[in-house]
Amino acid sequence: MSIWNQLVTLIRGTAHEAGQAAVDKRALVILDQQIRDAHTAQGKARDDLATLTAKRRLIEKELDGLTAQRDKYEASARAAMGRGDMDLAREVAERLAAIEAEGATKGPQIAEMRSAEDRIRSIIKQSDGKIQALSREVEVVxxxxxxxxxxxSVAASYGGTISSMGSAADSLKRIKEQQAIRDEKFRASAELEDMRTGADLDNRLRDAGLLEGSSSADDILARLAGPRDGGDATRLPRDTETRALPRE
Known part of the structure; x- marks a missing residue:
């Protein structure tokens, strides 16, 4: 196969797939229209059946009329023959022959019309069943x-919710990280400020009990455990001293 033929085949196949996809996408709409068309066809079939039945009944009435005429003319022919009027009897017999010939054509016609009615009625019944079954299937689909x-829709909404929750969790994690970084920055700034002013060194000297005017807990316990005498130099000074008032 040449390249050109292959391209033509590819285009035809692609067009078929596109057309089939379009049909499948609108399948329910197409089926609904087909069901409506089928109901319309059924209505026409019923109308045709009614017309055929009406025509058959008219022919049956005509046949009944011919039968009544035949009975009447047979009686008249017998009467003419009884009186010996053979010419009149022959004339009546000729009329009877025409009536019987016409009746002979109407009998088969009526039988054929009845058979056609039965076929149409059967087709209508079968089509009704198929339409009802198709309608039920369409409703199920x-x-x-x-x-x-x-x-x-629920799956899409759930997926969106999960995605939003994931995004929210990521945002929360970033916020916590940013807060932790800010806390560390605050502590680092405070430490740098203490180092600049010497406060950090003073705190370490004070904790070691080496800063003048500071006493550690061990120093205080050692002082309290020492001898108590009047010359205790570690006694705290009184807040107030008794002073002599000057005389006026």
């Missing part, structure tokens, strides 16, 4: 389509 659309 439409219900399934609605359920699946609802499921797809």
């Amino acid at each position: 439409r219900a399934n389509e609605s359920v699946q659309k609802a499921q797809a």
Whole structure:
């Protein structure tokens, strides 16, 4: 196969797939229209059946009329023959022959019309059953389509919720990291400020009990455990002293 033929075949196949996809996408709409068309055809078939039945009944009435005429003319022919009027009897007999010939054509016609009515009636009944079955299937498919659309909507909403929750969790994690960084920056700034002013060194000297005017807990315990005498130099000074008032 040449390249050109292959390209033509590819285009035809692609067009077929595109057309089939379009048909499948609108399948329910197409089926609904086909069901409406089928109902229209059924209505026409019923109308045709009614017309055929009406025509058959008219022919049956004509045949009944011919039968009544035949009975009447047979009686008249017998009467003419009884009176010996053979010419009149022959004339009546000729009329009877025409009536019987006409009746002979109407009998088969009526039978054929009845057979056609039965066939049409059977076709209408079968078509009604097929249309009803197709309508039920369409309703089932439409219900399934609605359920699946609802499921797809719920799934999409759930997926969006999960995605939003994931984004929110990521944002929360970033906020916590930013807060931790700010806390460390605050502590680092405070440490740098203490180092600049010497406060950090003073705190370490004070904790070691080496800063003048500071006493550690061990120093205080050692002082309290020492001898108590009047010359205790470690006694705290009184807040107030008794002073002599000057005389006026």
